[in-house]
Amino acid sequence: MASVNMADVKRLRELTAAGMMDCKKALEESEGDFDRAVELLRLKGAKDVGKREARTASNGLVAVKHEGDSAAALLELNCETDFVAKGERFQELAADVVAHILATRPSDVPTLLESELNGKTVKELLDEANAALGEKIEIRRFSVLEGGYVGSYMHKTDPQLPPAVGVLVQLDTAKPDVAKDIAQHAAAMAPxxxxxxxxxxxVIAKERALFEEMTREEGKPEAAIGKIVDGRVNGWYKDFTLLEQAFVKDNKKSIAKYADEAGVKVLAFARFKVGQA
Known part of the structure; x- marks a missing residue:
């Protein structure tokens, strides 16, 4: 078996909450392939590994900027320590950049970095912040939703730090309370x-193949494997797709049913958690 780096073992343990030795064995068996190691842990019964991959792995904040009720931008700006994340300069930089995103609608992060803000490129502004704050400062991702009604919810995991989770929800009809409910749900349930x-x-082909492998390892009858795999795929949808998830305020109905009863259609959403893929 291949030797493994203990830093990778630690990272795998942080992401999956599996035991140290289980993580080491999974990495050895996968010959260092991190994604395959996660799959092996799932096969060996590490429950909810897929959900635990949402754990925070770095510092920073999520910032939001609205343009009336019909458009908003969400930004994840990363740094190395929470000390910098709660600093005024870092938060001002985030506010400036997310406002710039909403105003210019860049297509992707490289385009954003090359765009001009206050007489300098965004990349130059980040470089200046890097030098002044003594840490690597980087834009991880952003999203802009426009049309219909766009609501948001920002969540602080620590009251002394800026928001670490942010959600945008786009509805076809202006119903702020419904948008807030769904955004809070998404913040908690991480679709x-x-x-x-x-x-x-x-993505679904990979999950189906994993569920088939898992079902065969459990020794299920060959004739039943297809049906069992279909059931597990449907369960995956209920875990990871917003409209299929059980509503946190009433788990007897899905988000799709809640929205339908409220007379709205959910068009799109964006959810960022600092450090989460």
Missing amino acids: KFLSPAEVPAD
């Missing part, structure tokens, strides 16, 4: 996709 129809084919 990855809006609906089963929006899950990329390669």
Whole structure:
């Protein structure tokens, strides 16, 4: 078996909450392939590993900027320590950049970095912050939702720090209370996709293959494997797609049903948690 780096073992343990030795064995068996190691832990019964991958792995903040009720931008700006994250300069930089994003609608992070803000490129502003604060400062991602009604929810995991979780929710109708409910739900339950129809084919193919491997390892009858795998895929949808998740305020109904009863359609959402993929 391949030797493994203990830093990778620690990272895998932080992401999955599996035991240290289990993580080491998974990395050895996967020959250092981190994603495969996660899959092996799931196969060996480390429950909820997929959900635990949402744990925070770095510092920074999530910032939001609205343009009326119909558009908003969400930004994740990262740094190395919470000391910098709670500093005024870092938070002002985030506010400036997220406002710039909403005003200019860049297509991606590289385009954003090359765009001009206050007479300098955004990259130059980040470099200046790096030098002044003594830490690596970087933009990890951003999202802009526009059209219909766009609501948001920002959550502080520590009252002394800026928001570490931010959610935008886009509805076809202006219902602020509904948007807030759904945004708070998304902040807590960490959906990855809006609906089963929006899950990329390669993602669900990978999950289906893993569930089939898991089912065979459990010794289930060959004739039943297809049905069991279908059930597990449907369960995955209920865990990771917003509209299929059970509403946190009433787990007898899905978010889709809650929205339908409220007379709205959920068009899109964006959820960022500092350090989360």
